[in-house]
Amino acid sequence: xxxxxxxxxxxxxxxxxxxxxxxxxxxxxxxxxxxxxxxxxxxxxxxxxxxxxxxxxxxxxxxxxxxxxxxxxxxxxxxxxxxxxxxxxxxxxxx
Amino acid sequence: xxxxxxxxxxxxxxxxxxxxxxxxxxxxxxxxxxxxxxxxxxxxxxxxxxxxxxxxxxxxxxxxxxxxxxxxxxxxxxxxxxxxxxxxxxxxxxxxxxxxxxxxxxxxxxxxxxxxxxxxxxxxxxxxxxxxxxxxxxxxxxxxxxxxxxxxxxxxxxxxxxxxxxxxxxxxxxxxxxxxxxxxxxxxxxxxxxxxxxxxxxxxxxxxxxxxxxxxxxxxxxxxxxxxxxxxxxxxxxxxxxxxxxxxxxxxxxxxxxxxxxxxxxxxxxxxxxxxxxxxxxxxxxxxxxxxxxxxxxxxxxxxxxxxxxxxxxxxxxxxxxxxxxxxxxxxxxxxxxxxxxxxxxxxxxxxxxxxxxxxxxxxxxxxxxxxx
Numbered sequence: 001x002x003x004x005x006x007x008x009x010x011x012x013x014x015x016x017x018x019x020x021x022x023x024x025x026x027x028x029x030x031x032x033x034x035x036x037x038x039x040x041x042x043x044x045x046x047x048x049x050x051x052x053x054x055x056x057x058x059x060x061x062x063x064x065x066x067x068x069x070x071x072x073x074x075x076x077x078x079x080x081x082x083x084x085x086x087x088x089x090x091x092x093x094x095x
Numbered sequence: 096x097x098x099x100x101x102x103x104x105x106x107x108x109x110x111x112x113x114x115x116x117x118x119x120x121x122x123x124x125x126x127x128x129x130x131x132x133x134x135x136x137x138x139x140x141x142x143x144x145x146x147x148x149x150x151x152x153x154x155x156x157x158x159x160x161x162x163x164x165x166x167x168x169x170x171x172x173x174x175x176x177x178x179x180x181x182x183x184x185x186x187x188x189x190x191x192x193x194x195x196x197x198x199x200x201x202x203x204x205x206x207x208x209x210x211x212x213x214x215x216x217x218x219x220x221x222x223x224x225x226x227x228x229x230x231x232x233x234x235x236x237x238x239x240x241x242x243x244x245x246x247x248x249x250x251x252x253x254x255x256x257x258x259x260x261x262x263x264x265x266x267x268x269x270x271x272x273x274x275x276x277x278x279x280x281x282x283x284x285x286x287x288x289x290x291x292x293x294x295x296x297x298x299x300x301x302x303x304x305x306x307x308x309x310x311x312x313x314x315x316x317x318x319x320x321x322x323x324x325x326x327x328x329x330x331x332x333x334x335x336x337x338x339x340x341x342x343x344x345x346x347x348x349x350x351x352x353x354x355x356x357x358x359x360x361x362x363x364x365x366x367x368x369x370x371x372x373x374x375x376x377x378x379x380x381x382x383x384x385x386x387x388x389x390x391x392x393x394x395x396x397x398x399x400x401x402x403x404x405x406x407x408x409x410x411x412x413x414x415x416x417x418x419x420x421x422x423x424x425x426x427x428x429x430x431x432x433x434x435x436x437x438x439x440x441x442x443x444x445x446x447x448x449x450x451x452x453x454x455x456x457x458x459x460x461x462x463x464x465x466x467x468x
Binding site: 017018020022024025026027031033034035036037038 | 106108153154157159209246250276
């Protein structure tokens with residue numbers, strides 16, 4: 001475990017109330033909507049955000065994703081990197 | 096127009112529904128057309144409901160309810176509910192005048208996602224004078240509190256002009272006090288009434304630079320905290336035009352109160368015939384209409400744009416600006432320093448130093464005498 005994962009794994013992320021997360025059929029992807037704007041999400045980011053419910057810790061989320069995608073390599077690191085990015089973008093904050 | 100040329104434009108991601116041009120305020124910088132039309136021509140509820148359904152089916156996702164003042168439509172809640180059920184992200188763009196607690200709660204219930212509240216200035220005297228409505232500042236403060244109380248994301252919008260841009264520190268302080276999530280510090284763009292009043296409204300270059308420096312200094316000490324300030328500059332002092340509306344009919348669709356469908360909210364001024372949603376589907380308008388295809392892509396570009404390596408960046412700039420300033424909508428936006436008409440921009444700046452006509456309020460019923468302030 002590195003410094004980043006140590007500081008994050010016990011945290012409980014929730015979606016920032018400024019953002020709405022939904023699937024867009026016309027774009028064929030999940031998006032984040034906010035006042036007058038939209039971010040298209042790639043499949044990995046979407047899978048991670050689908051696990052965010054304001055109750056699960058980041059390690060719970062990693063466990064859930066490992067069950068769903070047992071062959072994914074480096075999944076934990078990807079999840080930590082995503083949350084670092086998501087906090088910077090203000091998509092999520094911590095309970 | 097050949098069909099092959101524009102085989103499949105992307106969806107109109109952004110739908111701006113201008114429900115009515117009626118407004119309790121009379122700001123001289125209004126971007127509404129100078130010819131406002133009458134309320135009798137406004138689309139009825141069923142037409143709007145159909146427009147929302149059709150646009151959503153094509154992939155529209157952001158929806159702005161705007162105007163004039165959209166709150167003047169009694170069916171606003173019905174439209175918001177339908178839009179929300181369809182999965183739109185719904186934005187209410189309002190002056191706040193008439194937004195009672197009862198209505199704000201009903202809109203929440205209907206599924207409204209966000210409220211953008213406009214201010215004319217950071218103090219009552221200037222605010223009420225610019226909007227030509229007494230006690231409007233006081234009402235806006237109350238509305239801002241309600242917006243927060245009902246837990247909407249709140250965007251504050253300040254239109255900056257030569258008259259209020261020097262008070263930008265007060266504007267930022269008020270924005271913090273009201274706890275806005277995002278704040279648009281938008282120097283006015285010169286369309287509609289604002290174009291008519293441009294000589295009065297255009298800030299001097301020094302005013303603009305001073306304001307931008309203050310915004311940057313303020314941001315630096317915020318350390319990532321809210322509100323998030325967005326500073327929008329006018330393009331009159333630029334060397335390159337804006338990629339207006341992200342490119343003609345690529346992303347934005349405006350429907351005006353009378354049902355005209357436009358690729359941007361000011362395109363009605365152009366010598367083109369635009370379709371109407373009352374007798375044409377959104378799909379037919381977006382994909383097939385002559386006006387929407389007319390400036391799509393880069394094939395139509397004039398010289399010097401045609402051979403310019405930046406043509407994919409700005410698509411020749413704004414068609415309305417080219418038309419208003421040069422009288423020819425096919426020309427390069429004169430903001431571009433490569434345009435043969437670029438000297439018009441310097442001329443506009445020079446004219447603003449000594450306006451040749453009086454400042455007029457938008458469609459005034461009664462004017463607050465200027466001498467009162």
